[in-house]
Amino acid sequence: MNLNLYCCNGKWLMVDCGISFADDRAPGIDVIVPDASWIAERKEDLLAIIVTHAHEDHVGAVARLWPSFQCPVYTSPFTAEILSLKLAEEGLEKDVEVNVVAAGSSVSIGEFHIDFVDLTHSIPEMQALMITTPHGRVLHSGDWKLDPDPVVGPASNLTKMAAVSKQGVLAMICDSTNVFKEGVSGSELDVQVNLDKLLGTITSGRIAVTTFASNIARLMTIASVAERHDRHVVLVGRSLHRMTQAAKKAGYLNDLPPFLDEKDAGHIPRDKILLLCTGSQGEPRGAMARIARDEHSHISLSSGDTVIFSSKVIPGNEKTLYALHNKLTESGVNVVTEADEFVHVSGHPARGELTDMYNIVKPEIAVPVHGEARHIRSHCDLALSLGVKSAIEITNGNLLKLAPGDAKIIGSVPFGRFAVDAGGLTALDGDFLSTRRRLVYNGAISGIVIVNEEGKITEDPEIRLRGVVDEGLFPKLQTELRREIFDKHAKLTKKQRLSDGDIEESARQAVRRVFRRIAGRRPITDIYVIRFEDE
Structure with a gap:
């Protein structure tokens, strides 16, 4: 759940405003949003919200919290399509000023000049932000990796990254998710090649693949592989329909055969169908869990069918997900996960990619984010080993002064979380x-x-x-x-x-x-x- 604030001469810029998903500490709750009341009280000084990409943990709370901010939003074309759907759900599509910034271009907002730089991720148009101010320049990395063959969307523009870094970078605020992984995260094209081989070994029965609906590159991979093996792709789950429609409006996925609706699945021979399903984390309301419980209106699986989980197991979801694997197995369904085959690749940088980025950007200060305490500590150690002068560990609510003078944490601001429940927001600890x-x-x-x-x-x-x-x-x-x-x-x-x-x-x-x-x-x-x- 990401919400970052930058201040220059009394004016604020928000980068991302996302959601998190609830666990058993919030029974009956699905979605958590940040308590942004501190900046809402200063909304007259909040110039804009910039959204780096269309993942829920970066864009998911914008529509719900925007009435507290009432400021313009800036983002790339694909992310704008996803955001427009969320704004429509809240009845705000005519109220919010959404400025669509071409991927890789730039914009000036008050004393902030922002260069958008293409970096690859598991969703198109992830934009790192080089933020230039009178007091120094900061690179906000967002979520990223260095994928030479991303399948969908532009590759990482390291030439531009080097160019915008040439004038000197005060600090890099950088993704820490895969800091413990050596080497590189791997390419989406490699996943496509391996899925192609895997599907070639499955000659009978239905194939179902479940993945994150937002992973447009994976949707492209699965659709391309299915076409090569003469299988029609059926979308199962509302979020998949929404994501594919938004992708097509933004110019992606348009060279694929049309996706079919789940209502059409019964008319296609079992060995000619590939079900692309939501619910890769075992979510009880996700399509895959409902299919496993035989509660889906249109889709069923039987003995001899195959389910491929083309995603990682998010920490905390193990028990639910393994129960789903067992439920499918007990029904005679063949279950394939990333532990069995190379069917998933991360969207975050491993140590080799982090090293490359530090060597390109050469920041004076490293500020690791997007990870737990041990990720942040390890990332600081890595940055210092690469010659960065200073590495600062921060946590939620910290107020970090970058310039002028020495960088240091100078205080904290109130922060918290709200649960989205019937009728609105309620305090998570209330x-x-x-x-x-x-x-x-x-x-x-x-x-x-x-x-x-x-x-x-x-x-x-x-x-x-x-x-x-x-x-x-x-x-x-x-x-x-x-x-x-x-x-x-x-x-x-x-x-x-x-x-x-x-x-x-x-x-x-x-x-x-x-x-x-x-x-x-x-x-x-x-x-x-x-x-x-x-x-």
Whole structure:
């Protein structure tokens, strides 16, 4: 989830504004966006948002958060197509000024002059930004690699990178994702060659390939290989349709046979079809998971079919993804992953490519980003070994002064995350999601205590459990709960018994005490008092 801010003489420039995907710490939530309230409070000084490329972690939050910024957006033609779809979903397509900047060109915004430089990635038109200011020049790398054969889109323009770096570069803010990998990340063309060989060995049954919908180069690879093996490509998943339409509008994928809709799959012989599916990370709502559960409206797989996972396993998704692999295998489907065959290549630079970039740009300061703490540390060590004068480790919220004077962290600004839920945004660490997490892990209890005018309990309290413990394993549980409630209630003063609130709290504490003792849990507990007047 990327959101970067650059300041020059009091005016700000935002680079990227993306989303992250939720994990089990946010039950029921799919998407996380950054808390950008700090810069929203200074929106009169925010000149623009520049989006480096069309991946969700860089562009996904622009439409949702733009009303807080209300500034122009600058990006390349393909990314503008993706952004326009997102703006339309939010009803903002007529409100946002989107400036389409030709890939590899330049633009001036206030005192910032930005040269866009083509670098390859797993999506077309990834643009590194050489940001020139009166106080120095900064290269913001974005996500990149040095792929000599990217299949879709221009190759990395290292000639221009060298030219815009000639005047001297103060700092490079650079991708750290693959800093532990030696050599280079590999080429998309190599994946295409190997997928071609692999499909040549599969002569019967349906073939399904799942990958990231945004990986336009991989879509091109898969479509080209399918055509060579006389298989029709069927798109399965809404995001694939959206990405391919945007790519065609931007001038990509237009020399391929037309993609077919999933409704047409049943009319094509099984050995003449290639299903291109969403859900490469095992997402429960993704097409591949629904197919594996036999819940898809139009697509099914059977024994002897083959599924190729043409993507990496994103850390944190292992359990879900391996469960999907097993589900398919149990159905007789042949599963092929990157652990079995060369069916995926990363879109981020390995150490060899990082070394090449440092040798071209020659920055005075290295500022590694886009990685965990150990990635950042290792990247700093690499940069220093290559002759960079200074390498600075930063984390979320750090305010880093680059110039004038020595570069150093001079403070921090508030930051955080919001979950996208029904109706809008809710704080990831707020009461709402905290309550939901407690419900997931501890369950819930509701109860009714009936009392008379003096506050005496006149009937056995009614206690109902939801996901707390299996009551079948505790045959005396209800008796124990009632006894605890009565015992606690007996200690109330006469004045407390006249208060419904005090009686509710007494019963709530009694119930929670039982479950702390027998299960070590603190369930959400709601007790309601019904008070009847004596006749």
